[in-house]
Amino acid sequence: xxxxxxxxxxxxxxxxxxxxxxxxxxxxxxxxxxxxxxxxxxxxxxxxxxxxxxxxxxxxxxxxxxxxxxxx
Numbered sequence: 542x543x544x545x546x547x548x549x550x551x552x553x554x555x556x557x558x559x560x561x562x563x564x565x566x567x568x569x570x571x572x573x574x575x576x577x578x579x580x581x582x583x584x585x586x587x588x589x590x591x592x593x594x595x596x597x598x599x600x601x602x603x604x605x606x607x608x609x610x611x612x613x
Contacts (some may be wrong), residue, residue: 563587
């Protein structure tokens with residue numbers, strides 16, 4: 542669960558929005574931009590979103606895991 546009004550909640554909402562738009566189908570089938578051709582079915586966009594989520598969450602829980610190991 543994410544605390545309301547916190548930094549993680551804002552990041553959570555933003556990544557959900559980006560994730561939803563990464564799967565959005567293209568409207569114009571005959572006029573595709575070069576960027577969209579390089580991103581096969583939004584694959585690169587999804588990998589970028591997952592990398593962002595890892596960079597936000599992993600340091601936070603990594604520090605707490607180290608703290609718990611020090612307890613007797």
